[in-house]
Amino acid sequence: MSIAELFEDEVVTKALVRDVDLPGGAGTMALITLDNGFDHTKPNTFGPGGLTSLGEALDAIEARTDLAAVGVTGKPFIFAVGADLKGAAMVRTREQALEIGRLGHAVFRRLGALRVPSFAFVNGAAMGGGLEVALHCTYRTISSGVPAVALPECFLGLVPGWGGTQLLPRLIGPQAAIKLIIENPLSQNRMIKGRDAFAMGVADALFEPADFLEESLRWAARVVLGEVAVERGAHEDADWDKAVADARFLVDLKLRGSAPAPYRALDLIAGAHAGVDFDAEDEALADLLMGDELRAGLYSFDLVQRRAKRPAGAPDKALARKVTKVGVVGAGLMASQMALLFARRLEVPVVLTDLDRARLDKGVGYVHAEVDKLLGKGRITADQANRLKGLVTGSLTKDAFADADFVIEAVFEDMEVKKKVFAEVEEHVSAECVLATNTSSLSLSEMGSALAHPERLVGFHFFNPVAIMPLLEIVKGAETDTATLATAFAVGRTLRKSSVLVKDAPAFVVNRLLTRFMGEVIAAVDEGTPLEVAEHALDDLGLPMSPFALLQLVGPAVGHHVSETLHAAFPGRFGVSANMAALVASGKPGVYAPDFSLDPEAVALFAGGTAPSTAEEVRRRVLSALAEEIRLMLDEGVVAAPEDIDLCMILGAGWPFHLGGITPFLDRAGVAEPRFLAPGVASVPVQPLA
Numbered sequence: 246m247s248i249a250e251l252f253e254d255e256v257v258t259k260a261l262v263r264d265v266d267l268p269g270g271a272g273t274m275a276l277i278t279l280d281n282g283f284d285h286t287k288p289n290t291f292g293p294g295g296l297t298s299l300g301e302a303l304d305a306i307e308a309r310t311d312l313a314a315v316g317v318t319g320k321p322f323i324f325a326v327g328a329d330l331k332g333a334a335m336v337r338t339r340e341q342a343l344e345i346g347r348l349g350h351a352v353f354r355r356l357g358a359l360r361v362p363s364f365a366f367v368n369g370a371a372m373g374g375g376l377e378v379a380l381h382c383t384y385r386t387i388s389s390g391v392p393a394v395a396l397p398e399c400f401l402g403l404v405p406g407w408g409g410t411q412l413l414p415r416l417i418g419p420q421a422a423i424k425l426i427i428e429n430p431l432s433q434n435r436m437i438k439g440r441d442a443f444a445m446g447v448a449d450a451l452f453e454p455a456d457f458l459e460e461s462l463r464w465a466a467r468v469v470l471g472e473v474a475v476e477r478g479a480h481e482d483a484d485w486d487k488a489v490a491d492a493r494f495l496v497d498l499k500l501r502g503s504a505p506a507p508y509r510a511l512d513l514i515a516g517a518h519a520g521v522d523f524d525a526e527d528e529a530l531a532d533l534l535m536g537d538e539l540r541a542g543l544y545s546f547d548l549v550q551r552r553a554k555r556p557a558g559a560p561d562k563a564l565a566r567k568v569t570k571v572g573v574v575g576a577g578l579m580a581s582q583m584a585l586l587f588a589r590r591l592e593v594p595v596v597l598t599d600l601d602r603a604r605l606d607k608g609v610g611y612v613h614a615e616v617d618k619l620l621g622k623g624r625i626t627a628d629q630a631n632r633l634k635g636l637v638t639g640s641l642t643k644d645a646f647a648d649a650d651f652v653i654e655a656v657f658e659d660m661e662v663k664k665k666v667f668a669e670v671e672e673h674v675s676a677e678c679v680l681a682t683n684t685s686s687l688s689l690s691e692m693g694s695a696l697a698h699p700e701r702l703v704g705f706h707f708f709n710p711v712a713i714m715p716l717l718e719i720v721k722g723a724e725t726d727t728a729t730l731a732t733a734f735a736v737g738r739t740l741r742k743s744s745v746l747v748k749d750a751p752a753f754v755v756n757r758l759l760t761r762f763m764g765e766v767i768a769a770v771d772e773g774t775p776l777e778v779a780e781h782a783l784d785d786l787g788l789p790m791s792p793f794a795l796l797q798l799v800g801p802a803v804g805h806h807v808s809e810t811l812h813a814a815f816p817g818r819f820g821v822s823a824n825m826a827a828l829v830a831s832g833k834p835g836v837y838a839p840d841f842s843l844d845p846e847a848v849a850l851f852a853g854g855t856a857p858s859t860a861e862e863v864r865r866r867v868l869s870a871l872a873e874e875i876r877l878m879l880d881e882g883v884v885a886a887p888e889d890i891d892l893c894m895i896l897g898a899g900w901p902f903h904l905g906g907i908t909p910f911l912d913r914a915g916v917a918e919p920r921f922l923a924p925g926v927a928s929v930p931v932q933p934l935a
Contacts, residue, residue: 248293248332248336248341248344248345248348249293249294251332251335251336251341252292252293252294252329252331252332252335254331254332255290255292255293255294255295255329255331255332256281256282256283256287256290256329257281257292257294257295257298258279258280258281258289258290258291258294258295258298258325259279259280259281259282259295259298260277260278260279260295260298260299260301260302260303261277261278261279261280261302262275262276262277262278262302262305262306263275263276263278264276265316265462267313267314267462267465267466267469268462268463268466269463269466269467269470270470271313271314271465271466271467271469271470272312272313272314272469273311273312273313274312274313274314274315274316274364274462274465275306275309275312275314275315275316276315276316276317276318277299277302277306277315277316277317277318278318278319278320279295279299279317279318279319279320279324279325279378280319280320281295281320284321285320285321285322285323285369288323288325288326288370289319289320289323289324289325289326289375290325290326290327290328290329290330290374291325291327291328291329291349291374291375292328292329292332293332293348295329296348296349296352299352300351300352300355303352303355303356303359306359307355307359312361313361313469314361314362314363314364314465314469315356315359315361315362315363315364316363316364316365316366316461316462316465317356317363317364317365317366317378317379317382318365318366318367318368318458318461319367319368319369319371319375320369321368321369322368322369322370323369323370324365324367324368324369324370324371324375324378324379324391325371325372325374325375325378326370326371326372326373326374326375327372327373327374327375327376327377327397327398328345328349328373328374328407330401330543330546333345333534333539333543334539334540334543336534336535338535339531339532339535342530342531342532342534342535343527343528343530343531345406345530345534346406346407346526346527346530346531347527349374349377349406349407349408350407350408350523350526350527353374353377353378353381353407353408354381354408354523355381356378356381356382357381357382357383362383362384362468362469363381363382363383363384364382364383364384364385364386364461364465364468365378365379365382365384365385365386366385366386366457366458366461366462367379367385367386367387367388367391367394367439367442367448368388368391368454368457368458369388369391369392370391370392370393370394371387371391371393371394371395372393372394372395372396372397372436373395373396373397373398373405373409374407376394376395376396376409376447377396377405377407377408377409377412378407379447379448380408380409380412380413380416381408381412384449384465384468384475385447385448385449385450386448386449386450386451386452386457386460386461386464386465387439387442387443387447387448387450387451387452388439388451388452388453388454388457389438389439389440389443389451389452389453389454390439390453390454390457391438391439391442392436392438392439393436393437393438394425394436394437394438394439394441394442394447395425395429395430395434395435395436395437396409396413396425396426396429396430397429397430397434398426398430398506398510399426399427399430399431399506399507399510400430400431400434400542400546400902401506401539401542401543401546401902402504402505402506402533402536402538402539402540402541402542402543402902402903403506403530403533403534403539403542404426404506404509404510404513404526404529404530404533405426405510405526406526406527406529406530407526408523408526409426410422410426410510410513410514410517410526410529411513411517411521411522411523411525411526412517412521413425413426413447414480414485414514414517414518415480415517415518415521416446416447416477417445417446417447418446418478418480418484418485418488419480419484419485419488419489419514419517419518420484420488421445421446422514423488423489423492423511423514424445425437425445425447426510426514427492427496427507427510427511428492428495430507431496431499431500431507433715439451446477446478449475450464452464480518482518485515485518486515489511489514489515492511493508493511496508496511499787499789500787500901501784501785501787502785502787503784503785503786503787503901503903504538504787504901504903505532505533505536505538506533506538506903509529509532509533510529512529513525513526513529538903540905541902541903541904541905541906541909541910542902542903542905544891544905544906544909545891545895545902545903545904545905545906546902548888548891548892548895548906549743549892549895549896552888552889552892553743553745553892553896554743556719556734556743556744556745556746557745557746557884557885557886557889558746558885559730559731559734559744559746560727560728560730560731560734561731562731562734562735562738563731564727564728564731565728565731565732565734565735565736566650566677566679566728566731566732567650568591568593568650568651568679568732568735568736569593569594569648569650570593570594570595570596570648570649570650570651571584571587571591571593571594571595571596571649571650571651571652571653572595572596572598572643572645572646572649572651572652572653572670572674573587573595573596573597573598573652573653573654573655574598574643574652574653574654574655574656574666574670575597575598575599575608575654575655575656576597576598576599576604576605576607576608576609576639577604577608577655578611579655579683579707579709579711580597580608580655581597581608581609581611581612582707582709582710582711582712583653583655583683583707583711584597584608584612584637585611585612585615585616585633585637585711585712586711586712586740587740588612588633588636588637589633590739590740590741591736591739591740592632592636593636594636594637594638595636595637595638596637596638596639596640596645596646596649597609597637597638597639597640598639598640598641598642598643598645598646599639599641600641602641605639605640605641606639608639609637609638609639612633612634612637613634613637616630616633616634617630643669643670643672643673644673646670646673646674646678647673647674647675648675649674649678650675650677650678650679651678651679651681651732651736652670652674652678652679652680652681653680653681653682653683653705654666654667654670654680654681654682654683655683658684658685658686658687658803658806660687660688660691660692663682663684663687663692664692664694664695667680667682667692667693667695667696667702668695668696671696671697671698676698676701677701677728678701679701679703679729679732679733680693680696680701680702680703681702681703681704681705681733682702682703682704682705683705683706683707684704684706685706685752685753685756685807686751686752686753686756686757686806686807686810686811687810688749688751689702689703689704689720689721689722689723689725689749690722690723690724690749692722693722693724699722699723699724699725700724700725700726700729701725701726701729702722702724702725702729703719703720703721703722703725703729703730703733704718704719704720704721704722704747704749704753705717705719705720705733705736705737706718706719706720706753707742708755708897714896714897715741715742715743715896716742716743716745716755716892716893716896716897717737717740717742717743717744717745718744718745718747718753718754718755718893718897719733719734719737719744719745719746719747720747720748720749720753721746721747721748721749722749723749730746734746743892743896745884745889745892745893746884746885746889747883747884747889747893748881748882748883748884750878750881750883751810751811751814751815752807752810752811753883754878754883754884754889754890754893754894754897755893755894755897755898756807757811757874757878757883758871758874758875758890758894758898758907759795759898760804760807760808760811760819761811761818761819761870761871761874762792762867762870762871763792763795763796763804763808764808764811764819764820764822764870765863765866765867765870766779766780766782766792766793766863766867767792767822767824767825768820768822769858769862769863769866770824770851770854771822771823771824771851771854772854772855772856772857772858773853773854773855773856773857774854774857774858774863775857776793776836776843776848776851777843778857778858778859778860778863779792779858779860779863780792780793780794781860782860782861782863782864782867783863783864783867783868786901786904787901787903787904788899788900788901789899789901790899793835793836793837794835794837796835796836797834797835797836797837800834800835801825801828801829801833801834801835802829804825805821805822805825805826805828805829808820808821808822808825809821818870818873818874824850824851827850828847828850828851831846831847831850833846833847835847836848836851865916868911868914868916869916871907871911872911872916875887875890875907875908875911878890887906887908888906888908890907890908891906891907891908891909892906894906894907
């Protein structure tokens with residue numbers, strides 16, 4: 246099968262050419278506009294058809310002798326966002342994979358080999374192969390309004406395979422290139438904006454969106470006429486070698502060798518110092534296109550790009566009530582983070598309440614300090630900073646919620662405390678005000694049992710840090726009505742969170758699975774397994790944190806409290822560790838000292854067991870327990886489908902993209918019956934457990 250047949254459903258991005266007279270008598274530019282015929286909601290991508298169209302445009306351009314320059318730009322708001330991933334997922338032979346890499350290189354490199362200079366005018370989003378098109382050009386301009394510049398391939402299990410690993414480090418230096426090629430993709434696929442790309446040296450000139458193309462053409466004319474000389478820095482051997490070595494160390498810490506793509510990218514970047522080697526890129530791309538990681542990564546990518554944007558079970562957004570003011574009960578760190586997020590995204594007044602003036606002032610002060618940080622980083626203007634500070638206020642009494650449409654509590658995780666808070670709030674708010682709880686494990690139905698209007702209570706579970714973690718578990722109680730649920734989803738969407746509807750079940754999804762995970766590890770240690778052995782038994786998965794490091798982050802008291810809640814609900818599967826209780830009583834923050842070494846006194850609290858397990862036994866125990874718990878959650882209807890559990894774990898617990906979601910991974914690992922196979926991923930083999 247040819248690669249054209251693999252991409253038979255390709256939406257072809259055409260290379261449309263027109264002549265432009267450059268200002269100042271600089272001559273004629275052949276300007277190529279990349280356009281797939283759709284608006285910005287369907288971005289330009291490259292499959293064989295798109296590459297062929299660009300190649301044919303270059304054939305015609307190369308035949309001309311009257312041109313002073315060649316330019317490439319995109320349709321409104323979009324430059325190009327890379328390869329057609331649907332077709333890439335269909336590759337079945339290594340020769341097909343090699344052909345894809347070679348075709349991209351053969352077409353793109355022609356932009357840098359023309360007899361006249363080439364210019365990329367990056368007017369909109371430029372990712373993956375789209376950014377690589379620009380890198381092959383002689384010069385680049387970029388719009389300050391560009392929202393996303395990225396090389397996300399390592400995020401998906403690939404490497405930039407059409408020149409990125411070879412050209413970018415030679416352009417901006419290895420350290421900056423590693424940030425774009427490896428560090429950002431491994432940090433939840435972080436993107437940078439047009440101004441950032443210019444500051445890094447990716448582009449040679451920066452212009453405002455309103456007259457971007459006109460200013461880019463004027464700048465290009467000055468370059469052609471010799472009035473502007475573009476200077477680029479050199480990069481020393483020591484800088485290059487050190488940057489690669491430092492990055493390899495960090496990748497080892499993050500992934501522990503569990504994903505091949507970042508390591509292949511580092512090898513390619515290291516080799517680029519000696520000279521451009523596109524053949525090496527082709528070989529790496531071919532290996533990775535044939536590997537397990539890509540298919541798993543594409544499944545994960547599809548979840549966060551498609552399912553997350555159309556949450557299963559979400560009511561019609563037309564049923565949502567308008568939110569013009571938000572109340573936050575509590576003024577601690579979590580409450581303050583929420584207040585800032587509501588103010589920034591909803592742009593409505595937000596009032597925090599607390600019983601203690603000092604605590605209240607501290608909470609509002611935190612918000613103002615964070616606003617100042619955003620201003621200092623250039624993320625907001627002075628006017629925006631003043632407006633945000635004005636939106637967030639504090640009150641010692643709950644009558645400040647009288648005109649609020651949405652009130653969320655962020656008080657101590659205790660049922661009686663939360664009941665008391667909502668009873669007080671209900672005295673002051675309107676009949677249609679949504680009451681939301683940020684509980685991580687408690688029953689909504691019980692919480693609302695004493696309310697006059699339990700139908701307006703909904704779970705709104707954020708993850709810490711609130712501004713960064715993308716998941717929002719929206720919990721439907723037994724009485725929660727459709728308008729309340731629709732409002733919760735509408736607010737979550739405005740907050741730019743990925744919302745998943747979950748049933749009112751103990752600890753919902755993420756905390757239930759993490760507590761089961763932690764419980765099995767702690768139980769193994771209680772039984773006599775050395776803490777270091779249990780702590781690192783699952784390192785090969787590349788999880789963002791080891792179990793006891795995660796415990797240190799959430800705090801032993803919180804972890805122990807959630808385990809007690811789940812033990813009360815499911816005593817046969819969730820235990821309560823006496824050793825954990827001793828750790829909480831000791832007041833220690835966890836088993837690690839401030840220098841990240843193990844604290845001998847804390848570790849000693851777990852001594853005494855007489856039935857140790859091996860690392861492999863701990864690994865199997867944990868994965869089998871997770872498979873059992875997920876099966877039970879699906880049987881209970883905690884979420885609509887296995888994909889929702891996968892989405893929750895990826896976005897809320899940092900489950901690695903390269904594993905392709907927790908449910909298909911557990912199926913492939915052989916620890917569960919293949920009853921919740923994820924479409925398109927179940928056939929991907931992994932190393933089975935011994």
